[in-house]
Amino acid sequence: MSGRDVRRFVDELLAGKRSTGFEPDDTEAQELRTAIELRAARMGSDAPSEEFLSNLQRRLADEIADTPTEVPKTTGYRRRNLLIGTSAAAAAATVGAVVDRTLLGHGEVTPPPAAQTPLSPNTGAWRPIARSSDLPEGATVAFDVGTVNGFVRRAQGIPVAVSGVCTHQGCKLWLDAPAERLRCPCHSTSFSIEGEVVTHQLPVAPAPLPTIQVRENNGTIEVFAPTV
Secondary structure (H helix, E strand, C coil): HHHHHHHHHHHHCCCCCCCCCCCCCHHHHHHHHHHHHHCCCCCCCCCCCHHHHHHHHHHHHHHCCCCCCCCCCCCCCCCHHHHHHHHHHHHHHHCHHHHHHHCCCCCEECCCCCCCCCEECCCEEEEEEEEEHCCCCCCCEEEEECCCEEEEEEEEEEEEEEECEEECCCCCCCCCCCCCCCCCCCCCCEEEEECCCCCCCEEEEEEECCCEEEEEEEEEEEEECCCC
C-alpha cells in the first residue's frame, strides 16, 4: 500500500465519504487509527447518518441469519487486520449509545432525574429580591443577586424559587410568561415554572432545576444566596 493510498483513505474518512478497501501495514494502521479518532471527535460525530443506520440494520440482519452453529477453528486474521478491526471498534464506541437509542429505543431519550436538589451554599446570607406585594398568587418574578439568579413564584400562598441556570451547560434561562416556561436560549430546552424539564433536543435530558431557599420576611421576599 502506497503513501498516496493512506492519504486518500484519511481524506475520505475525514470528509465522511465511503473509503475503498486495502491491507495496511502496522505503521499505516496507526495512521488510520489517528484519523478515525479525529473523525470521531468532531462536533456532531455522535449522530450517525441515515445511510449508516440502514446499512447497519441490514448487516446485523444478514449476520444473524447466517450465524454458524460452530466457531471456526482458525480465523486467518493477520496482526494488521486485527489492528484495523480494533480501531474500527474504538471509533464505533463513540456512536454506540446513539446507535443503540436509534435502532433499539426508537429515538427515545433518557428521562431526567426525578427529584430536584436544593442549592445549599457553604456560607450565605438572606438577600431581598422582591416585595411581597409584587408576588401575588400564581405570579413568577425573575431575580439576580450576583452570586445566584433564578425565578420565584407564589404557590398556595408560599414563595418557591428555582435556579435560573440551565442544568445542561449553564446558559441563563429566560421567562416565557405566556407559556409558563423557563427557556434556555442555547439548545432549545424548556423547563416548567416548577423547574421540571418539559422539552429538549439533547441526546440525554438535562436534570431538573435546583431549588433555592426562599422566605417571606416582613413584607419582603428573600433568597439565601452565597456570599463572595
